[in-house]
Amino acid sequence: MFGNLSDRLNAALKKLSGQGRITEDNVKDTLREVRMALLEADVALPVVKEFINKVKERAVGTEVMTSLTPGQAFIKIVRDELVHAMGDHNDALNLAQQPPAVIMMAGLQGAGKTTSTGKLAKLLKDRQKKSVLVVSADVYRPAAIKQLETVAQQVGVTFFPSSVGQDPVEIAKAAVKEAKNRAHDVVIVDTAGRLHVDSEMMDEAKRIHAAVNPIETLFVVDSMTGQDAANTAKAFHEALPLTGVVLTKADGDARGGAALSIRHITGKPIKFIGVSEKLDGLEPFFPDRIASRILGMGDVLSLIEQVERDVDKTKAEAFAKKLQKGKGFDLDDFREQLRQMKAMGGISSMLDKLPGMGQIPAAAKAQVNDRELFRLEAIINSMTPQERAKPDLIKGSRKRRIAMGSGTQVQDVNRLLKQYDQMNTMMKKMSSKGGLMKMMRGMGGKLPPGMMPPRR
Structure with a gap:
């Protein structure tokens, strides 16, 4: 994202x-x-002009001229203005009303409304412990209704059935009534989209809005459309009282223009950003954290929150105790670390959040991908329990057997064992007194052992 x-x-x-x-x-x-x-x-050009003017105005003033480190002061100004362009702070959903709180999802076809509806339902269920009901008012695409039903089952929320031939307004009203009867906290209404903005779609969206009076009306937009995303948002804003924006497919957009333009053009905050295709790949949008990531400063807060959410704390505590007792780090532990990394979205989702990643050459970052995690786990899975406990046993014939069993080459097995040795050394340092801080200082802007791209 924003590469x-x-x-x-x-x-x-x-x-x-x-x-x-x-x-x-x-x-x-x-x-x-x-x-x-x-x-x-x-x-968008108006955003660029305003941004440059504000930075210039502050940069040629005493704020920078009198600074002991003028270069750093200038970078701080650029970061501050990036944050301001994207909205200064995170705008959370406003669900403070008599349940059920209704959220309406609007946007063009293909923007990711249905998937975002499921992701948002999961986020509200898991992080805010809300009881959520979802409904599709897209009667023009039976596949959209079926898709939302499938997604609802996957994330564990209630799906309100609808079908082609029904009136979208009546569907939305019936879903809200059902939610009220069954004491759901939130109803998310997934509306129909079109390939482009048209009056018929807008009229239908207005009628649904008037019928269910949503407390949140979120415009779902594909960040890959760049500046067009901001212009489409403006058209929807003029037709509906939008309360915020969901920016989808940000993991596939290396440019980032939509994130920097939408707030300026619509005056509405980006509330969520889609960071992966997975159903847990929706995150609250924090302008300050995104600005730091754009400037290569990392996003440690988001990384900490991700660890808190996704890491199995029981296993982590058991592993920490094992290290403290000096029992060492074996390949079963290494495999568990790989699985925990996958649970957190993989290497690629973590790299953007690590400070100093701007110092890593682009070619090296491009080679670091999540396929390597699956390859490493496959190799470890092909080992016997004895080999995983005592990696020193793995010599010539064992390496060939492990490579055949995992569909890899002997060189791959050798590389894994080398990465294991690096990780083992690092774990020993961490378990020693003050070892963690020494290790972090020594790493600087470098990738941790085991995360380096393979040399081919």
Whole structure:
């Protein structure tokens, strides 16, 4: 996410960060490159102009000129203005009303409304302990109704049935009535979309809105459409009283223009961002965290929250006690760490959140992918319990057998054992007094052992 924009901005700001003095001339040169980076990221022109003007106004003032580290002061200004462009703070859902609170999902066909409805239902159920009912008012696409039913079953929320031929308004009203009778906290109404904005679709959306009076009306938009996403959001905003935006498919967009443009054009906050195709791949949108990620500063808060949510605490505590007792780190433990990493969305979802990732060459980052996690686990699964407990036993013939059993090469088995040795060394350092802090300082901006891309 934001890969191209991040690379371009970091390259522009790096030139200035080493300057002992900040002058109007070197600020001008840097801002020219920042402007080009934003335009190439498909950020709307009015947003770019306002952003550059605000940064320039602050940069040539005493805020930077009198700073002991003017380069860092300038980068802070750029970060602050990125945060401001995206909305300053996270706007949470407003569910403070007599249940059921109704959420209406609107947007174009293909933007990801139905999947986002399921993701949002899961998020509310898991993190806010809400009882959720979902309903599809898209009577034009039977597949959409079936899709929402399937997603509802997968995330464990109630699905209200609907069918082609019914009136979408009556469907929505009946779903709200059912939710009230069965004491559900939230109803999410998935509305029909079109390939483009048209008056018929807008009229239907207005009628549904008037009938169920949603406390939240969320515009779901595909971030891959770039600046067009902001323009479409504006059209929906003029037709419906939107309360926020859900930005989907951000994991597939390296530009990030939609995230920086939508707030400026619609005046409505981005409330959620889709970070993966998985049903738990929807996150609250925090402008300050996203700005830090764009500038390569990482997003440690989100990473900590992810660990808190997704890591099996019982297993983690047992593993910590094992290390403290000096029992060592075997390949069963290594496999468990791989599984925990997969549960957290894999390596790729973690990399953006780690500080200093901007220092890793783009080619190296591109080689780090989640397929390697599955390959490593397959290799370990092909070992005997004795081999996993005592990796030193794994020699020539055993390596060949393990490679055949996992569909890999002997070189792959050798590479896994090398990564295991690196991890084992790291775990020993962590278990020693003050070891964790020493290890973190030593890593700097480098990838931890075991996460390095394979050399082929």
